Amino acid sequence: MLPTTVFIHPLRQLALLLRKIYQYDAALLESALTPEQFPLWQQAQTAIGFSLRACCPLCEQGKPEFGQPRPSWADLQQQIHLTIEFLQSLKAEDFAGWQQKRIETMAGFAELELTGEQFVYLYALPNFYFHCSMVYAIARAQQVPLSKADFDGWHQYPAGFSFLR
Template sequence: MANLMYQGSAPVFTHHLKNLSAILKLAAKDAKTRGIAPEVLLNARLAPDMLPLAAQVMIATDHAKGCCARLAGQPSPVFADTESTFAELEARIRKTLAFIRTIKPAEYADSETRDITLTLPFGELYFKGADYLHGWVLPNFYFHYTTAYDILRHNGLAVGKREYLGVVPGMEMNAAAARAMGVKPQAAKKAVKKAARKKASK
């Protein structure tokens, strides 16, 4: 179970935070091309009572680093939450990814039964590790990642599910699928060869 807890957290956050970083890079470039002030997008919301893009990115990183830290029984790094540019948000994502890499898979051992306490402005929440990961963190992480994507898509950024999902780790594909998904030729070639070898060995 320890390995499953690791596989269901650190690699998942890493993959999607890299996707989010790539989407933010596209957004910054697109804003420049279209003559849109970056702060317009960074402060954009889906609804008046929802948080803006910058906050959505901050909270997604908070869930990722906080989850990995708590599952491993470590303190989570605290960020200042002062990011106000695309470059600063990307730097925050890089810091989050760097922290996640410092925790070895073995440190997630027995984390499914670890007692987790979350102190929030409205009170405290108590979980076992598995419930915390699957019932609280992952839904929250995806909510804020998706909302960040949706804000940019709603404001005209030409991205789709391909950018949101990225190239899923462990996924194999044939040449047609690689072309449809826009995978780089080298990566597609490796994936096709690997799939062919796997098929031949059966």
């Protein structure tokens, strides 16, 4: 499985999640869980960026910049669309030997040197899902009616279902 594959489905889910949040309350774009954390728009943009940050060095491509400095809801949707298109354009031969490639990156102020496999599975994917989860958490903290199915696209629950009943 190519590294791009693990990002495309969750990016599509992120687009759906952002649509639901926007429809509930367009003002939530600037909401954050706490004042010192990124707002929703930046959490989304960081998640999207991690999919590119993960895949581009593995196939020795420059990371395209699709984001806007302070994106609107439409800008985030466009960024997801362009990112998915880009990821889909990458070919298997572009990733030859990706698991063993040496990847140097920064994690905050920490300098890391990882194999491609470590980089994807132990660094990029956890960070990608962390920021996707923050989008979901901010929305839930603002009372947006979402379920696990909105996050992952797989779960199904009957209307009105609650684990607390």
